[in-house]
Amino acid sequence: MSKRWVLKNTADENVVQQLAADLNINPVLSRLLVNRGITNFEEARFFFRPSELHLHDPFLMQDMEKAILRIEQAIAQNEKVMIYGDYDVDGTTAVALVYRFFKKCHDNIAYYIPDRYKEGYGISTQGIDFAAQNGFGLIIALDCGVKSVDKVAYANKLGVDFIICDHHLPGDELPDALALLDPKRSDCEYPYKELSGCGIGFKLIQAYAQKNDIDFEEVASYLDLVAISIACDIVHITGENRVLAHLGLQKINDNPCTGVKTLMQVAGKSKDLSIADVVFLLGPRINAAGRIDDAKHAVALLISCHEEEAREMGELINTHNIERKGHDLQITDEALSLIDNDEIMINRKSTVVFNENWHKGVIGIVASRLTEKYYRPTIVLTRSNGHVAGSARSVLGYDLYEALCGCSDLLIQFGGHKYAAGLTMKPENVPAFIDKFEEVVSATIPDELLIQQINIDAELELKDIESKFFRVMNQFAPFGPENMAPVFMSKNVYVSGNAGLVGGNHVKMFIMQPGSASFSCIAFNHAQYLPQLKPNVPFDVCYSIEENVWRDQRIIQLNIKGIRFN
Structure with a gap:
């Protein structure tokens, strides 16, 4: 599945350069700070040194x-x-x-x-x-x-x-x-x-x-x-x-x-x-x-x-978790089969699947997996206490809750927020709901939201990835919503040596730019690019930087999020 690469708006360059000088760090790192609303030394000190003294009364x-x-x-x-x-x-x-x-x-x-x-x-x-x-x-x-x-x-x-x-x-x-x-x-x-x-x-x-x-x-x-x-x-x-x-x-x-x-x-x-x-x-x-x-x-x-x-x-x-995984994998496989064997479902802008025997406790997990696979608003339904219960998940930028409001006449109840929701309906309403949800989604979702987006924090030269850069970047942790691990983009990189497959669908390789060291990379679920990944063939990558620990040895590794050939 192709993905949209979106580079975040550049922060005020004067502020970026001043903060880089004040903190004695790479301007790429100060740009990450400014994009998080941190614009001076004191705010940076607070950010990098979280303490119980920062808790509110x-x-x-x-x-x-x-x-x-x-x-x-x-x-x-x-x-x-x-x-x-x-x-x-x-x-x-x-x-x-x-x-x-x-x-x-x-x-x-x-x-x-x-x-x-x-x-x-x-x-x-x-x-x-x-x-x-x-x-x-x-x-x-x-x-x-x-x-x-x-x-x-x-x-x-x-x-x-x-x-x-x-x-x-x-x-x-x-x-x-x-x-x-x-x-x-x-x-x-x-x-x-x-x-x-x-x-x-x-x-x-x-x-x-x-x-x-x-x-x-x-x-x-x-x-x-x-x-x-x-x-x-x-x-x-x-x-x-x-x-x-x-x-x-x-x-x-x-x-x-x-x-x-x-x-x-x-x-x-x-x-x-x-x-x-x-x-x-x-x-x-x-x-x-x-x-x-x-x-x-x-x-x-x-x-x-x-x-x-x-x-x-x-x-x-x-x-219980092992049992949950079993239900999860079984239901996911059954749901994928339902979709892949139905041409109408494949071509829809939403996914709604129903099986009255699915375990209610894992349908939310399955909805998330289907959303990752097909990247569109998704609902998984099953029987529960005489009704049909569902768990819904959305894609970035699309308000799932509002879509359900448009189908409320077919629901007993529903609740949740923009990206996740739960719902209940009468069994006889399932066919009408499937059609109505598709109608609402098709009328309200822009086509670009159906293409997965990679948010890129900054462009980076591979030569800038050294121990101090990595050490300071790690102080941005703990990572999570509104403070995600930074994603960088590097242009015109080359494979150093040979790229190969690991785990069936993942690419393991080393990349470099002129004047840079060679960096170990793992690209999960990128096997389709392997035939093009040859020495002397330039391409762009976006990635996060992490530490790979193997047999007590630690090396910097690039976790590839996207590959793009020029």
Whole structure:
């Protein structure tokens, strides 16, 4: 599949050159800084040296004082407190963090994770009933609740108070909770708006510690969980999130809690984890608990203090992840077969596939894989509780949620955001929905959005890639949304020696420019270019720069994102 190469707008050259001189770095690196909004020495120092001193005062968040007073009251009166959270990585890490912290000062505490299939996302009536029937006077809801107006009203009638800690965009009406912590509230003046759900939970315990003279080191001991939530919930890694992710990764790599340490062991990597490692190694295992069985198992692992108990839970979760992979691969193969054997589907601008026997817990993963393959808005549907449930994914620049609004007459309910959504419909509406979704997408998506885009940060000469450049570039980490690993473009490079295939579809080669060293490259899924990759044939590449470790030897390697012949 061909891809569009898009070079970012050049930053103000005077600012770039001045910053390069002030920091004594290559102007290409200062250009990366300026494109991130960093234009002077002090801002760069803040960026390159994230510290706990850069965290905001939690009491700047609307309703924080109310929340802390209510928790103090519950502890003083030995009231039963329920920690309630969503079943995904963000929700389970948030529950584990808040539960572990308050368990040290309050025994009368329990946690509750709704069943993905029986209760669905967010605060459930069943969860509120369980709290009321078992004498819980306070529920602290994490990573959900900001739109649960009816549910909170129901809880109020039963005499159950709610503290909501959410990071999603509120609706027109806020629930009548005792306290509602959400930086995205229109009346909240908290300086940073992009915290994860677990990040809001962290601000809650930070506020409690601050008011009750608990040392920050105690609060910081939970930052491994915060970093996992930031990585896996795909929130911006800017500002306060970048500080939390940086400190959390240090905790993961230096002294993780028992549960996270066990998770790393079963994932097969116990040191030098990056944000990408957290996303691809730890996150899927935590998620697998709720997708295949019960997300409470993930919380049980993350709150465990005993290595033997943690090991048993970790092995169980790893087994669930293996089962999840099996479902994932099987359903992906079946979906690909459906599309490839249907000429009408192949030529559409959207993909909607349905099989009533597919496992609901992995259809979101399959939708992502199909989007990568065909690069168009995609929905995967299956049967669930008498209805048809679906998971949807979009392509860069296309508003999937708006497209679903155009099909709302055929849906029972839907929700989500620009790039990912969930939906439910009556089984008899599936054929009409497939046609209507294609009609809406075809009418609203520009053709260029159906071609995958590679965003290039800067043009770079290969001779500029040396140890200092690589060392400074690595200080841009941790990488993630709004602070992605830089992608560079180099023109008129040549193969040095011979290019060859590895793993069936990947190209391994060395490239150089006149006057530069020869650089090792890996080009995943670029086998189609191999016949043209000959010595003395110039071509352009775009790539990220990484370190390849093999048998304790470390070399700089270029991870090729695109190849273009002149």
